[in-house]
Structure formats: structure tokens, C-alpha cells
Amino acid sequence: MRVIVIGGGLAGSEAALQIAERGIEVILYEMRPIRLTEAHRTGNFAELVCSNSLGSVELTDARGLLKEEGLRLGSILLQVALKNKVPAGKALAVDRVKFSEEITNIILSHPKIHVERAEITKIDFDNDIVVIATGPLTSDALLSELQKLFGENLFFYDAVSPVVTKESLDLSKMFFGGRYDQSPDYLNIPLNYDDYERFYKELIEAKTHTPHDFDRIFFESCLPIEEIARRGFDALRFGPLTPKGFGKAFFAVVQLRREDTDGNLFELVGFQTSLTYQEQKRVFGLLPGLENAEFVRYGSIHKNAYFRANRILNKTLQTKKFPNVFLAGQITGSEGYSEAILTGLVSGINVARLYRGEKPIEIPDETMIGSLIRFLVENDLEDPQPMRANFGLIPKKYFEIPKNKRKEKFIEDSIKSIELVRGMI
CATH class of the missing domain: 3.50.50.60 (FAD/NAD(P)-binding domain)
Structure with a gap:
């Protein structure tokens, strides 16, 4: 046997x-x-x-x-x-x-x-x-x-977050730190109201990849960021862009997590997406520090069976x-x-x-x-x-x-x- x-x-x-x-x-x-x-x-x-x-x-x-x-x-x-x-x-x-x-x-x-x-x-x-x-x-x-x-x-749609190179980021607009402490594990992008509003408006209108049998079946814990945004203006602020843990200084915070042991690559945390590659570069490039970001992996969407x-x-x-x-x-x-x-x-x-x-x-x-x-x-x-x-x-x-x-x-x-x-x- x-x-x-x-x-x-x-x-x-x-x-x-x-x-x-x-x-x-x-x-x-x-x-x-x-x-x-x-x-x-x-x-x-x-x-x-x-x-x-x-x-x-x-x-x-x-x-x-x-x-x-x-x-x-x-x-x-x-x-x-x-x-x-x-x-x-x-x-x-x-x-x-x-x-x-x-x-x-x-x-x-x-x-x-x-x-x-x-x-x-x-x-x-x-x-x-x-x-x-x-x-x-x-x-x-x-x-x-x-x-x-x-x-x-059964099936659902799952999405992947993009990864960018550290050397392509404008670190002067970011800071290292944890959400509730000063550990330097995450790279953070603080957003004021205007930054957030501009990003939000472009995100919900951006073009997406649409699978031929797409009927909006997603796993709730891995929703594309644009789907979260469509639930309301503040939805992202209660999700992946929450400023919680940073005091009251910021309207929203984007976090990037190290992708490799050398710290040359960073993943946008919670930015799983079905946006087209061109739109990812344009819309995510509106975030402070990501204006010239080099994407080594774009976000994508795929169908999961179980x-x-x-x-x-x-x-x-x-x-x-x-x-x-x-x-x-x-x-x-x-x-x-x-x-x-x-x-x-x-x-x-x-x-x-x-x-x-x-x-x-x-x-x-x-x-x-x-x-x-x-x-x-x-x-x-x-x-x-x-x-x-x-x-x-x-x-x-x-x-x-x-x-x-x-x-x-x-x-x-x-x-x-x-x-x-x-x-x-």
C-alpha cells in the first residue's frame, strides 16, 4: 500500500x-x-x-x-x-x-x-x-x-497585498514604530484628513480586475481594501488604516511590514486588492512616501475552492x-x-x-x-x-x-x- x-x-x-x-x-x-x-x-x-x-x-x-x-x-x-x-x-x-x-x-x-x-x-x-x-x-x-x-x-475570492522596495520609499514622510509601543517593527504612514479623503475617493472609483464569474463572494477577514472602503468613508479607519494605538495625532495610519530578513522589501498591510496594476501604482502612490514606490509584487485576486x-x-x-x-x-x-x-x-x-x-x-x-x-x-x-x-x-x-x-x-x-x-x- x-x-x-x-x-x-x-x-x-x-x-x-x-x-x-x-x-x-x-x-x-x-x-x-x-x-x-x-x-x-x-x-x-x-x-x-x-x-x-x-x-x-x-x-x-x-x-x-x-x-x-x-x-x-x-x-x-x-x-x-x-x-x-x-x-x-x-x-x-x-x-x-x-x-x-x-x-x-x-x-x-x-x-x-x-x-x-x-x-x-x-x-x-x-x-x-x-x-x-x-x-x-x-x-x-x-x-x-x-x-x-x-x-x-464552495468558493470565495481571496486577494493578495502588494510589496514595494524600501529604497523607493520617501522615508521622511514615514516613521518606524509599533501600534501600541515604540518597537521599530513596522513602517508607518500617518495620514491627515485631506490625505485620507483624497486616497479614499480615488480608491472607491479605481478600476478593478473582474473575474468572469465574479459575484462578490469574499472571505470577510481578507476583503480587498477597495471593498472595505465602499462600506463607508470611515470603514478603513476602523480596519487596516486604524489610527488606534498611536494616540490622537493622526486621522489614519497605513502600516508596512517587513517582507525579508534584510529589510529591503515591505508589504502594505491590509492592502489586498483587485485593482488593476496601473491603478495600484496610481492610487497607492497617492499615499505620502509612496509617490515613487517600486512594486516588486502587485496585489491580485484569485478564486479559492473548499x-x-x-x-x-x-x-x-x-x-x-x-x-x-x-x-x-x-x-x-x-x-x-x-x-x-x-x-x-x-x-x-x-x-x-x-x-x-x-x-x-x-x-x-x-x-x-x-x-x-x-x-x-x-x-x-x-x-x-x-x-x-x-x-x-x-x-x-x-x-x-x-x-x-x-x-x-x-x-x-x-x-x-x-x-x-x-x-x-
């Missing part, structure tokens, strides 16, 4: 490494670079296509707790992320090039992983143990095959129809880098257990990853939206605890539960 992982993104890379580290031969299929997706640029494994931030590292933040759980369970990708981090305040952001290159080198040099650069359009559901981790940019041919087995998929996990998955991430087939990553309806890594980790652990004749495990609900998986597979929604880790997903019993003690208790239980799982694997 062969063990196969399809997809070399975050989930697939983590799953393949978890399986291989347990001494099991695994074939990892990745169609890139033979065939690229709408968003990928390289053939590297674990390429980050949107932001370079994996979110908070604080335990009191759901995604921070998720990372802690993943590290305690031996996540290889999270360990590599920490090695390649760039300053980002309380968030874990990485040099995306160095991060994906290191993961690629680890995979290509692993004696138990055999890489096949090919597009998979058919799956042997009878004779192989398979992890489907093709992500939201699953090829049309494979998506059509999966629809026959799991029903029609399935109704509540119809097809068990809490072990095995499909109900085929116990030897697992799903991991954003194709399950989870959303976010850390979430993809953790679902890849869980699927990899369980594939290894199934291969050895052991019973796959369900991660306890008293953990953040367990709570997320439980929501994905047990919600009763007809068309569930992509879900990130959050404290609203934790078991009902915790809501009987006073709010000021609830997180503390759940975090305590999470660490204990993850340690028990670690002892099992």
Missing part, C-alpha cells in the same frame, strides 16, 4: 514530513512548477502566496495558542518559520523566500520522501492511503474529480466515504496559514497511525486545533464560510466560566490536552 500526499503547500508539506519522520515512505505530488496556479510564482514547497504573517504568537490569541499546540506536537513548518522570522511585533512573520526554500530543501533531501512533479487528476481510493492537501487553488481537473465523490464545492467538511469528514480528518483518504488545509474550509499547518500535522499523524494498523486519533475539543476541527466537521450550516481559529469555537462548557477567566482556563486545559496527545504519538 502506497502513502501519497497530493499538494506541496503548507498542509501537504507538513503532512508529508510528519509521515516521513515516522519512518514511512511517502510520495509527494506537486504540479508546480510544471503548472502554476493563479497565485503561486515558484515551484517551492510551502510557498506563501498572500501575507508573510502567520498571525499572533500570544497564547491569549487563538492563533497564538494554535502555534503553541503545533510546536508541542512537533510541527516542522512552525519550527522553520521561527528560524526565518522577521520583526513583526507580536506576530510571527517570515521571510517567505527563505522559509519556502528551507522547507523545499528539507523535503527534497529527506530519504523517505519521493517527490513527483505532476498534476494528479485521478486518485486510487481503493489501494492507497492519500492526503488531499491541494489547497484553495486545486486544479480544475482534480476539483472536478473530487466533486463526483464529495459533492459540489468543500463542506461537515458532510464529508470525520474528526480524524478521514473522509467518511473512504477511511484511507484524508483532507488537510484550506480545502477543508479552514482558513489561515497556521490552520493549514496544523490540519496537515493532524492528518500526517493519523496517516502514520493508520499505516501501522493503529487507530487514528481525534484531537481533544479542549484544544484550539481540536475546537476548529470539531466546528469544521460538526457544524450544521448549509454553506459554511471559511473558518479561522478563534475562541468562539471552544466547547460550550467554557462559556459557563466568567469571561475574565475563560481564556486562562481554556489555555491551561489546551496545554494539558496537547501534552497528553504528544505522549500518544
Whole structure:
């Protein structure tokens, strides 16, 4: 019986490494670079296509707790992320090039992983143990095959933020600092009322790329900046351009986050967009300091597919129809880098257990990853939206605890539960 992982993104890379580290031969299929997706640029494994931030590292933040759980369970990708981090305040952001290159080198040099650069359009559901981790940019041919087995998929539009070079910026109009402290991790553009009004008016009227089947289906946590702006004049000031944390000196603040360890590139935080390239250069160039900005990557929009996990998955991430087939990553309806890594980790652990004749495990609900998986597979929604880790997903019993003690208790239980799982694997 062969063990196969399809997809070399975050989930697939983590799953393949978890399986291989347990001494099991695994074939990892990745169609890139033979065939690229709408968003990928390289053939590297674990390429980050949107932001370079994996979110908070604080335990009191759901995604921070998720990372802690993943590290305690031996996540290889999270360990590599920490090695390649760039300053980002309380968030874990990485040099995306160095991060994906290191993961690629680890995979290509692993004696138990055999890489096949090919597009998979058919799956042997009878004779192989398979992890489907093709992500939201699953090829049309494979998506059509999966629809026959799991029903029609859902989709939403996602967008990417632009990246500019530091040397092209007018730093005299900006300042380094954090939103609530003086740490020099972010580059900030302060806006007065006139700056903001001019930018806002041009932004909502700018030309956008319009996909042929575009019907304004977006993931709420990753809305294009122009879509946020269309909700009202102050919408951006309560979102990515909030001046909160800087006192009352500014009407709005644009933040740029370091993209690489050398600090030569910066990403416009929260500026994911579907504007045409020409319009991005024109409209974003209205912001003080960006007048002559050199864009090394423009923002873009792409369509993300996922399935109704509540119809097809068990809490072990095995499909109900085929116990030897697992799903991991954003194709399950989870959303976010850390979430993809953790679902890849869980699927990899369980594939290894199934291969050895052991019973796959369900991660306890008293953990953040367990709570997320439980929501994905047990919600009763007809068309569930992509879900990130959050404290609203934790078991009902915790809501009987006073709010000021609830997180503390759940975090305590999470660490204990993850340690028990670690002892099992």
C-alpha cells in the first residue's frame, strides 16, 4: 500500500514530513512548477502566496495558542518559520523566500520522501492511503474529480497585498514604530484628513480586475481594501488604516511590514486588492512616501475552492466515504496559514497511525486545533464560510466560566490536552 500526499503547500508539506519522520515512505505530488496556479510564482514547497504573517504568537490569541499546540506536537513548518522570522511585533512573520526554500530543501533531501512533479487528476481510493492537501487553488481537473465523490464545492475570492522596495520609499514622510509601543517593527504612514479623503475617493472609483464569474463572494477577514472602503468613508479607519494605538495625532495610519530578513522589501498591510496594476501604482502612490514606490509584487485576486467538511469528514480528518483518504488545509474550509499547518500535522499523524494498523486519533475539543476541527466537521450550516481559529469555537462548557477567566482556563486545559496527545504519538 502506497502513502501519497497530493499538494506541496503548507498542509501537504507538513503532512508529508510528519509521515516521513515516522519512518514511512511517502510520495509527494506537486504540479508546480510544471503548472502554476493563479497565485503561486515558484515551484517551492510551502510557498506563501498572500501575507508573510502567520498571525499572533500570544497564547491569549487563538492563533497564538494554535502555534503553541503545533510546536508541542512537533510541527516542522512552525519550527522553520521561527528560524526565518522577521520583526513583526507580536506576530510571527517570515521571510517567505527563505522559509519556502528551507522547507523545499528539507523535503527534497529527506530519504523517505519521493517527490513527483505532476498534476494528479485521478486518485486510487481503493489501494492507497492519500492526503488531499491541494489547497484553495486545486486544479480544475482534480476539483472536478473530487466533486463526483464529495459533492459540489464552495468558493470565495481571496486577494493578495502588494510589496514595494524600501529604497523607493520617501522615508521622511514615514516613521518606524509599533501600534501600541515604540518597537521599530513596522513602517508607518500617518495620514491627515485631506490625505485620507483624497486616497479614499480615488480608491472607491479605481478600476478593478473582474473575474468572469465574479459575484462578490469574499472571505470577510481578507476583503480587498477597495471593498472595505465602499462600506463607508470611515470603514478603513476602523480596519487596516486604524489610527488606534498611536494616540490622537493622526486621522489614519497605513502600516508596512517587513517582507525579508534584510529589510529591503515591505508589504502594505491590509492592502489586498483587485485593482488593476496601473491603478495600484496610481492610487497607492497617492499615499505620502509612496509617490515613487517600486512594486516588486502587485496585489491580485484569485478564486479559492473548499468543500463542506461537515458532510464529508470525520474528526480524524478521514473522509467518511473512504477511511484511507484524508483532507488537510484550506480545502477543508479552514482558513489561515497556521490552520493549514496544523490540519496537515493532524492528518500526517493519523496517516502514520493508520499505516501501522493503529487507530487514528481525534484531537481533544479542549484544544484550539481540536475546537476548529470539531466546528469544521460538526457544524450544521448549509454553506459554511471559511473558518479561522478563534475562541468562539471552544466547547460550550467554557462559556459557563466568567469571561475574565475563560481564556486562562481554556489555555491551561489546551496545554494539558496537547501534552497528553504528544505522549500518544
